[in-house]
Amino acid sequence: MHVNFSAEELRFQDEVRTFLRDKYPADIRQKTDTGVPLSREDYIRWQKVLYQQGWAAIGWPVEYGGTGWSPVQRYIFANEMANANAPDMVPFGVKMVGPIIYTFGNEAQKKRFLPDILASNVWWCQGYSEPGAGSDLASLKTRADRDGDHYVVNGTKTWTTLGHLADWIFCLVRTSSDVARRQEGISFILIDMKTPGVTVRPIITIEGEREVNEVHFENVRVPIENLIGEEGKGWTYGKVLLQHERTNIAGVARSKYRLTRLREKIMQPIHGGRPLVEDANFVRKMAAVEIELKALEYTELRTLAAVAVGKAPGPESSLLKIRGTEVQQAIEVLFLEAAGYYALPYVPDQYVLDLPVEDRIGHGSETTTSLRYFNNRKASIYGGSNEIQKNIIAKHVLGL
Numbered sequence: 001m002h003v004n005f006s007a008e009e010l011r012f013q014d015e016v017r018t019f020l021r022d023k024y025p026a027d028i029r030q031k032t033d034t035g036v037p038l039s040r041e042d043y044i045r046w047q048k049v050l051y052q053q054g055w056a057a058i059g060w061p062v063e064y065g066g067t068g069w070s071p072v073q074r075y076i077f078a079n080e081m082a083n084a085n086a087p088d089m090v091p092f093g094v095k096m097v098g099p100i101i102y103t104f105g106n107e108a109q110k111k112r113f114l115p116d117i118l119a120s121n122v123w124w125c126q127g128y129s130e131p132g133a134g135s136d137l138a139s140l141k142t143r144a145d146r147d148g149d150h151y152v153v154n155g156t157k158t159w160t161t162l163g164h165l166a167d168w169i170f171c172l173v174r175t176s177s178d179v180a181r182r183q184e185g186i187s188f189i190l191i192d193m194k195t196p197g198v199t200v201r202p203i204i205t206i207e208g209e210r211e212v213n214e215v216h217f218e219n220v221r222v223p224i225e226n227l228i229g230e231e232g233k234g235w236t237y238g239k240v241l242l243q244h245e246r247t248n249i250a251g252v253a254r255s256k257y258r259l260t261r262l263r264e265k266i267m268q269p270i271h272g273g274r275p276l277v278e279d280a281n282f283v284r285k286m287a288a289v290e291i292e293l294k295a296l297e298y299t300e301l302r303t304l305a306a307v308a309v310g311k312a313p314g315p316e317s318s319l320l321k322i323r324g325t326e327v328q329q330a331i332e333v334l335f336l337e338a339a340g341y342y343a344l345p346y347v348p349d350q351y352v353l354d355l356p357v358e359d360r361i362g363h364g365s366e367t368t369t370s371l372r373y374f375n376n377r378k379a380s381i382y383g384g385s386n387e388i389q390k391n392i393i394a395k396h397v398l399g400l
C-alpha cells in the first residue's frame with residue numbers, strides 16, 4: 001500500500017527508526033530474530049524502554065500518558081516495530097484493561113492503576129472465558145457475592161494467556177442471577193493474583209508450550225473498590241474491550257513483515273536445491289495472500305481513523321479479526337510448505353531452545369517454523385472465534 005507521507009510524517013518515521021536502531025536491546029533482538037521465546041524479564045525491560053520514550057501507550061489519551069499520535073503516526077509506528085521484529089506491548093494492561101479503567105473507572109482507580117500499567121510495573125491477564133463459557137460468554141458462572149466491603153469470588157477462568165506471569169487479573173463475574181437477560185448482572189472487577197484462594201494451573205498447548213492457564217478462585221476476597229463502573233454493567237464494558245482486542249488481533253504490520261521474510265526465503269536455493277520462487281504454484285499462493293493483506297491494510301487504516309476521532313471500533317473489528325487471522329495462518333502454512341520436510345524435526349519434548357544461531361536455518365530454524373504454525377492455530381479462536389465474528393457481521397452489518 002502506498003501512503004503519501006507528509007514531510008513531518010517522514011521525520012516521524014525517521015525518529016521511530018532511529019529509536020529502534022539505538023534502543024531496542026540487541027540481546028532481545030537476537031532472540032526474536034532467531035525464534036527464541038522471550039522471558040517475562042525481557043518483555044518488561046523492553047516495555048520500560050518504550051515507556052521511557054513516552055511510547056508505551058500509543059492509543060491512550062495524552063492526559064493519561066498516551067502519545068496523541070494521529071492514525072498515520074500509529075500506522076508508521078506499527079510498521080516500524082514490525083520491520084524491526086520488535087515485540088509489541090503485552091496487550092492485557094495497556095491495550096485492554098487500561099482503556100477500560102480510564103473510560104469507566106473512577107478517579108481513585110485511574111490514579112492507582114494507570115501509572116503502573118504505563119510503566120510495566122504490573123503485569124495483567126484477562127479472565128473472561130470459563131469452561132463452558134467461551135463463545136457463549138454470558139453464561140459465565142464465576143460468582144462474586146457481596147460480603148460487607150468485599151466480594152467473595154468463586155469459580156474458574158480458563159485459557160488465561162500468560163496468567164502464570166501476571167500480578168493482576170481483570171474478570172467478568174456474576175454479581176446477580178436475578179436478571180431478565182443473562183448479559184445483566186455481570187460485573188467487571190480487578191483481582192490481585194496474590195490474594196489467598198487464587199490458584200493458577202498450566203494448560204500445555206499443541207506446540208508443547210505453556211502460554212495459557214486455568215485460574216481457580218476459592219473464596220477469594222476482593223475489596224469492593226476494585227469494581228469498575230456500575231455493578232451489573234460489566235457486559236457493556238467487556239464488550240468495548242473485546243472490540244479493541246479484535247482490532248489489535250488483525251496484526252497487519254506483522255503479517256507484512258512475515259511475508260517479506262518469506263519472500264527473501266524463497267529467493268534462496270533451499271538446502272542445495274532450486275529456489276522456491278521458480279515454483280509458479282507457490283508464488284501464485286503467496287500473491288493471493290499478499291492481495292488479501294493489502295485489502296486488509298486499508299480496512300485497518302479506516303478503523304484506526306474512526307478510533308482516532310473517539311469512536312469505538314464497531315463490527316469492522318470482527319471483519320479485521322477474521323481476515324487478519326486467516327492471513328496470519330495462511331502465511332504460516334506457506335512457511336511450513338517452504339520448509340518442506342525440514343520442518344519435521346519438531347517434537348515437543350526434544351525442542352531445544354539454546355540451539356546456536358549458526359545452526360539455525362534462515363530466519364529462525366525450521367523447528368520454530370513448525371512451532372509458529374502450531375501455535376498460530378489459536379488465532380482464529382481467541383478474542384472470540386471467527387465463526388462468532390461471522391455471526392456478529394451477519395447481525396450488525398448485514399442485518400440478518
Ligand SMILES: Cc1cc2nc3c(=O)[nH]c(=O)nc-3n(C[C@H](O)[C@H](O)[C@H](O)COP(=O)(O)OP(=O)(O)OC[C@H]3O[C@@H](n4cnc5c(N)ncnc54)[C@H](O)[C@@H]3O)c2cc1C
Nearest residue numbers: 126127128129134135159160161378381382383384385387
Ligand atoms: C490460545 C488461546 C488464548 C486465549 N486467551 C484467553 C485469555 O487470555 N482470556 C480469556 O478470557 N479467554 C482466552 N481465550 C478463550 C477464547 O476467547 C475462547 O476459546 C473462544 O471465545 C472460544 O470459546 P470456547 O473455547 O469455549 O469454544 P466454544 O465456545 O465451545 O466453541 C467451540 C466451537 O464451536 C463454534 N461455535 C460456538 N458457538 C457458535 C455459534 N453460535 N455459531 C457458530 N459457531 C459456533 C466456535 O466457533 C468453535 O469453533 C483464549 C483462547 C485460546 C485458544
